[in-house]
Amino acid sequence: MFGPLTVNPVKSKGSKTGSWRTLLRPHYLHKNCIACKMCAMICPEDCVSGKEKNAFLVDYNYCKGCGVCADICPKKDIEMVSEESKSEDK
Amino acid sequence: MKEFVEGSHAIAEIIKAVQPGVISAYPITPQTHIVEDLAQMVSNGELKSQFVNVESEHSAASVVLGGSATGVRVYTATSSQGLFYMQEVVFNIAGMRLPVVMTCANRAVSAPINIWNDQQDSISLRDAGWIQIYAEDNQEAVDFHLIAYRLAEDKRVMLPVMVCMDGFILTHGMETVDIPEQEKVNKFLPNYNPLYKLDPAHPISMGLLADPDYYMEARFAIQETMKESIGYLSEISQEFNAAFGRDYKDLLVEEYQTKDAEKVIVAMGSVCGTIKEVVDEQRAKGKKVGLLRIISYRPFPYARIYEALKDVPRVAVLDKAVSLGAYAPIAVEIKAAFYGKKKGPKVISSFVGGLGGRDITLESVHEVFRRLTAKEVNSDFIDLKPELLKEEYGE
Structure with missing residues (x-):
């Protein structure tokens, strides 16, 4: 008899790890964005995407809420909000 | 062919006939002569196998685990403290259902340090998920290794087997032993054909995290297979008798x-x-x-x-x-x-x-x-x- 022994590996995108997020998540204000892409480049999960000004988005399926995007944003256009707070871009 | 040989040498001879693709071991008394002989056979070109020298038993067990995971027949041997140093890998090998065969040259455990025989080492690892069979003499020790590979690689079993032989008393004792001939061994023990293996062309992951939703079933399956193996031991023992003319009955008692x-x-x-x-x-x-x-x-x-x-x-x-x-x-x-x-x-x-x-x-x-x-x-x-x-x- 055999139990569970092997697993077919999936790429890391197959594991939706956003549920591990801390109590805060980034909220993109989309007001003063200059499309410098700092937030996308620094994201350790590589889950920020966007090209145009005020059009950057976070994929919350992977975001862990580390807050480095909010910290590095030169225009302070990203703020960390509590997980419970209602927001249309969640 | 009957030979008057040291027990360890007889074991090396049968392992040569079994032709494992990977052998890895670390020297520890009283097991050392077995792998010393095997190392010599490999370097003389008598046995085509990869003999991996390692820095510890933990590594030796890990090498045969890895070798077996790639779908190759493997062999290792140890004793006493060496077996204990292997312990976590020993449990892993069973948990991953890899048909590793190991000789345990039974020896007392420290402290006080003692290199002589008792059976504390293998008995302490009784819960590891390995089938353990104990030989009375060197003829049995030789034959049990052959049976061990057949049993371990049986698609219904896929569990590691530890062949235990008393250190010094058997490993260093001289006896007349009938070493099975190569053709008969090939017939009794076909090439190892794994159920699954590590292969870059068809990647799988083995032995990874099983959360509470999965773990119990993996353990239960080993327990069930162990129970079923009682019958398989008898079955393979009868086949062995038909091929080699030595009857170990049901191989249980x-x-x-x-x-x-x-x-x-x-x-x-x-x-x-x-x-x-x-x-x-x-x-x-x-x-x-x-x-x-x-x-x-x-x-x-x-x-x-x-x-x-x-x-x-x-x-x-x-x-x-x-x-x-x-x-x-x-x-x-x-x-x-x-x-x-x-x-x-x-x-x-x-x-x-x-x-x-x-x-x-x-x-x-x-x-x-x-x-x-x-x-x-x-x-x-x-x-x-x-x-x-x-x-x-x-x-």
């Missing part, structure tokens, strides 16, 4: 003069040769005594033992290991086999002997029969030296 016996010793390994001699001697004098030798310690053949001993009034279990603070390891199993049953021995006494290589002589066996009275004893040490117990430390 050996009954020696137990049929009408009033007193029977239960034991395991090479000491059974000595016990048989005492049994013969006593039988010649008309005393009804016998021996039940355990061959398969894991899986433990409870039903078979019940059948063999149910009409014997007095049974002595002779352990060459202790479970400190509890009943001796084999004695526990024998008592469990009869608990709640209608029939069974009136007395099951437990004796501990031969630790750290102290000889179990003919006289020791006589002593066990003498102490096997109507009064049950537990973990009664034989051949103790009371004068050594007078040391005092502290206030």
Whole structure:
């Protein structure tokens, strides 16, 4: 008899790890964005995407809420909000 | 072909015939001669195998785990502290259902450091998920390795097998051994064809995290396979007999003069040769005594033992290991086999002997029969030296 022994590996995108997020998540204000892409480049999960000004988005399926995007944003256009707070871009 | 050889060399010869693709081991007495011989065979070109020299037993076990995971037949050997150093990998090998075959040259464990024989090392790893079979002599040790590979690689089993042979007594003992011929070995043991393997073209992950939703089933499956293996041992033993003409019956136990016996010793390994001699001697004098030798310690053949001993009034279990603070390891199993049953021995006494290589002589066996009275004893040490117990430390 055999139990569970092997697993077919999936790429890391197959594991939706956003549920591990801390109590805060980034909220993109989309007001003063200059499309410098700092937030996308620094994201350790590589889950920020966007090209145009005020059009950057976070994929919350992977975001862990580390807050480095909010910290590095030169225009302070990203703020960390509590997980419970209602927001249309969640 | 019959040869008069050292036990270790005989094992190296049969492993050569089995042709493992990967061999890895770290030297430790009394196992060293086996892998020394194998290393020489590889470097002489007699055996085409990758012999991996490692810095520790933990690495040796890891190398054979990895080798087996890639779908190759593998071999390793160790003893005592080496086996303990392998421990976490030993459990992993069983959990990943890899058909690794290992020789354990049984040796006492530290401290005090002792290189001589008892069976504490392999018995301490009884819960690892490895099938454990114990040889009485070198012919058996050789044959059991062949049977071990057949059993381990059987698609219904896929569990590692540890062939246990008493250190020095067997590994360094010279005996005439019939080493199976290569063609017969090839016929009995076909090439290993894994159920699954690590292959970059078809990637799989093995042995990874199983959360509470998955873990129990993996363990349960090993437990079930262990139970089923009792039947497979017998089946493969019969096939072995047909191919090589040596009959190990069901490969679970050996009954020696137990049929009408009033007193029977239960034991395991090479000491059974000595016990048989005492049994013969006593039988010649008309005393009804016998021996039940355990061959398969894991899986433990409870039903078979019940059948063999149910009409014997007095049974002595002779352990060459202790479970400190509890009943001796084999004695526990024998008592469990009869608990709640209608029939069974009136007395099951437990004796501990031969630790750290102290000889179990003919006289020791006589002593066990003498102490096997109507009064049950537990973990009664034989051949103790009371004068050594007078040391005092502290206030």
